Amino acid sequence: MCMGVSKDGRVAETDDILPDGYELKKGDGVYYISYAMGRMSHIWGDDAEDFKPERWLNDNGVFQPESPFKFIAFHAGPRICLGRDFSYRQMKIMTIALLHFFQFNLADKTRKVTYKTMFTLHIDGGLHLLAIPRTK
Template sequence: MGVGIEKKLTEAWGTLDDFIGQCVCEKRQQLRRSEKLKEGDNEAMDLLTSYLSTEEEEMNGLNKSDKFLRDTMVNYLFAGRDTVSSALTWFFWLLSKNPSAETKLIEELRAILPKKNQTTQVDRAVVFDIKQVDRLVYLHGALCECLRLFPPVPFEQKAPIEQDILPSAHTVHPKSRILISLYAMGRMEEIWGKDCLQFKPERWISRDGRIKYQPPYKFVAFNAGPRICLGKEVAFTQMKMVVATLICNYRFEPLEGHHVVPKNSIILHMEHGLLVKIKRRLI
């Protein structure tokens, strides 16, 4: 009807469309001025650049109209909303249950805090940028550990087109439904060891203090193979920036007696949410 909430939603969509349209226009003009995008030069190519520089015949007949590009960008922006929010909720709960991990994270944040007068502040709150959070090894390990124990998408379903034989020697027939529990995989002793039920960010950190590589078919929170999540790195960046900023400025304490259990849903939300007390923190 174009009134009330509907009117606000229409106006909000218009604002978003204008913003994305401007991004598409600016990127197209940038590519027209640039001569760097030659065949074989795909270094640091973002998703929008990839679409704009791809020949239409390589896109199975899809045209590169502004509407197509806009819809693609909107899908990319919103695809990780529920999964990221689920992961962050479980992360703050796990952190509250593991004070030693929180202490180590705070120490890591202190180490990268900019010098005086160089800290970005919003209403006196410290805000981290992408380059800063990229250096947070312990935080990366803690997020991976959270995703292992509480994957936002707890189940994955596959169906073979043709008959096949699994490594376990089981035969699967065409269109058979294979249900994979990522939640269970993250808690299996034969995969993660005897401490599989513990929240242990150190399992993701090598002896030289770097991120330890884990095969994607072992850590499948972002899927694996050709179907691996396109937004994996974006999701990690978003979560790191949110966690670093919040932990640096606030302390979160779950309410005593609040019952925390997973919700029976496609996305692994908390059944009753996470109720916390928030206190100001200065590190």
């Protein structure tokens, strides 16, 4: 399963001007750091760093998708990830199946969880869990 693309970019094939007026020369690279964009308060608000899944729900508790230009994990525009919907479905099916049968606890609650930034984002050393079967 994909871990998340933490940065992405493009190289200008010709001289160009970005929508904000910034001038690019042929061969210039333009990169965005989706990891950082996902934590920027001017994009997500002052609680950007808080784990708050309900930010994705509207007032009626219904899932409210964000613009892909804001939630940029799958890129946006004409070259947006073609596997995005497939990935969401796969993640939902796996989560439902696993949570139906197991409860998960952190194997070591004292260990600080940090990222290992590579082209895709991994948890440094992995996230070790204890899977406890749910009894009926």
